Amino acid sequence: MDTGLLHLHNLLRWVILVLLLVSMFKAYSGWTGKKAFTPGVKKLWLFTMISGHITLLIGLYQVAFGRFGFLKTTLPEGESFMKNKFFRFFWMEHPVTMILAIVFLTMAHGMAKKAVPDEVKYKKAFTFFLLAFVLILAGVPWPFRGLEIGRPLFPGM
Secondary structure, three states: HHHHHHHHHHHHHHHHHHHHHHHHHHHHHHHHOOOOOOOHHHHHHHHHHHHHHHHHHHHHHHHHHOOOOOOOOOOOOOOOOOOHHHHHHHHHHHHHHHHHHHHHHHHHHHHHHOOOOOHHHHHHHHHHHHHHEEEEEEHHOOOOHOOOOOOOOOOOO
């Protein structure tokens, strides 16, 4: 089960990144083109937020109960998880950056519900989506991050 959830978590990052890029494009084009806010954009932002929340829940399960979860793993005697690059990344750095990214995704979707001018709605949502995008790119264990924390682009590869 742990492997399946880890693979699902890995695949969902691509769903989030694609939806996030489309959402950023819609927000930027709506902001600069002074377009009217449409229900289609609201749904896109909702799907972006939902995919982020689902991925976050799976990730929180992995952090606590997964193969290397902090409730299943014991560190060697006298070793701090902050000194161990692997555990520091997967127990602290990755979860904190992803939680912050999901907060920004939620704030961006929240702009769809606000009674503000459409230009302001698009501008603030674009800013929140951009911040979430940067945090996600910074917090993902990309393959080039090294052998200890780097993960393949697609599960099972």
